[in-house]
Amino acid sequence: MSTNLENKKEELQVEDVNHYIKKVLQLIEKDKVTEEEARWITKETVDNFREHVNPGFLEYRKTVTKDGQFAAVEWSDEGSCFKDINGKVYIDCLGGFGIYNVGHRNPKVVKAVTDQLKRQALHSQDLLDPLRAILAKILAEITPGDLKYSFFTNSGTESVEAALKLAKMYSDRSTFISTTHAFHGKSLGSLSGTAKGMFRKPFLPLIPGFRHVPFGDIDMMRKTFESCYLVGEGVAGVIIEPIQGEGGIILPPEGYLKQVRELCDQYDAVLIFDEVQTGMGRTGKMFCSELYDVVPDILCLAKAFGGGVMPAGAVVAREKVFKSWFENPFMHTTTFGGNPLACAAAIATIDVLLEENLPARALEVGEYFLQGLKDASKGHEDKVLEIRGQGLMMGIEFHKDEVGYEVSKAMFDKGILVAGTLINSKTIRIEPALTISYEDVNTVIQAFKEVLSKVKG
Structure with missing residues (x-):
């Protein structure tokens, strides 16, 4: 009798898993998801990270975003940006730590x-x-x-x-x-x-x-x-x-x-x-x-x-x-x-x-970007120790981790992703796609300037 019950349970589990898989595959097929589907994906992502991937990642995400926004779930990308499941666009200045040189989904x-x-x-x-x-x-x-x-x-x-x-x-x-x-x-x-x-x-x-x-x-x-x-x-x-x-x-x-x-x-x-x-x-x-x-x-x-x-x-x-x-x-x-x-x-x-001669473009855009970041940091020498880089590989070093964390968090809230967490933010890295537009560069520079003026040293 117990064997029959165990077999029945296994059959139900397989049926549930098959149903779950089909639902996910149908979502993958879609160009756009509904608000209800976005909520389901977000909940599944957070729950499954906690129960089956590593709950530490949730704490990590929490440290770099504002209240509740740690559940930001990426869903699509293009050019120098990506979108989360709710459609918010982010300029990607982290670039997977240097993955997206030719852009997202070139x-x-x-x-x-x-x-x-x-x-x-x-x-x-x-x-x-x-x-x-x-x-x-x-x-x-x-x-x-x-x-x-x-x-x-x-x-x-x-x-x-x-x-x-x-x-x-x-x-x-x-x-x-x-x-x-x-x-x-x-x-x-x-x-x-x-x-x-x-x-x-x-x-x-x-x-x-x-x-x-x-x-x-x-x-x-x-x-x-x-x-x-x-x-x-x-x-x-x-x-x-x-x-x-x-x-x-x-x-x-x-x-x-x-x-x-x-x-x-x-x-x-x-x-x-x-x-x-x-x-x-x-x-x-x-x-x-x-x-x-x-x-x-x-x-x-x-x-x-x-x-x-x-x-x-x-x-x-x-x-x-x-x-x-x-x-x-x-x-x-x-x-x-x-x-x-x-x-x-x-x-x-x-x-x-x-x-597209992207290495030379990286040099040209990088010089413009680096100078813009340096100009934006003027008057905030009590917060920013040094801004340095070569091409589109730049680092902003702060006097304290806490300042770098607050800057990276505030930039994220403005739709700009940079490297930087609560435990490692003394230097945040800027590594966007080599195809990033000057318009996006200017947006990042302006956001950095605004954030620096509000963050406490």
Whole structure:
């Protein structure tokens, strides 16, 4: 008898789940939803985050918005903006921390992905897939210097993991030098290079052999190289962001990156540039390394690499470094890396960046935007410590976290999304689409000026 009741319960659960799924799929089909549907989606989102995703996210959202608005649910996007489920439009100056370089749902990228989807979504894993080969050739052509071979990933941390493994196989060494304030990802290898203690401490010990030196301090970098070799721990590689993103948009001192390159050459160590955030036109060149006239041995890409449509990343390396994988190409693999949809998105993204000259536009608009923010902050030096940036990668540093939090919250209320939470707002980042209009830039500048005049120092 109990078995029959259990079977009946299971049948009802399956029926309920099927009904629920069909309702959601019908909503996905719709161009517009009703007010009643919007309320249902909002309630389901909040409840399911609390019960099945992570309730901490609700607290996070609460800290950056006004009373009750923590339930803001995103629903659609286009250009340099997105809309929530209730139709409110936001100018996106967070940009997924640098995902939307060619804008939200760029038509060319969407078309390339949908065209490919009509033919084939994922590759067989055995036959040769053409788009991976073609994309690798394109990258060899557009990346600086003699970077030649590519390995494709799904995310930034995966790109860093692949780069670290490449560097380890290049030599018999296992020591890596990273920098303070660095962010390279949160999987165990990339987390070993990341500097933020809050992310690292729960997972110690991490991958052994990582040393962190102050970003921009070439003397400390040199001494660390020397010390490692004196004690028989030769340096396998240096991993560094040309401009630090998570660390607060920290630009390198003049000549610093070239000197790091020289040290790596002197000690035959692999230089890894993590351009997950700075790459694909963000800083005014296709790759930030071009700004500083430095060619790394390995270049890590992700975020904007998939055009804001597909998760995609890449590692591009010199042949002398990459060839350790020639003998056995299965030394490092990923099921979905370099899949046809991701490659189609990346190829179309590069086409948009080149055809519309978006790196140069990022430089031009970025200079205008940066100056406008600086002008807006005049008279508020008691609140704003510094405004800095390169291209459309900017940071506003405040004297106190609390001020940055209040600014980011007030900007959100005005329909402008920037990075910044209650626990990490001393520097808020501005990383809009490279296609952002001057009209939207002016709107952001004016809102920033109005917010600063009302926020207490």
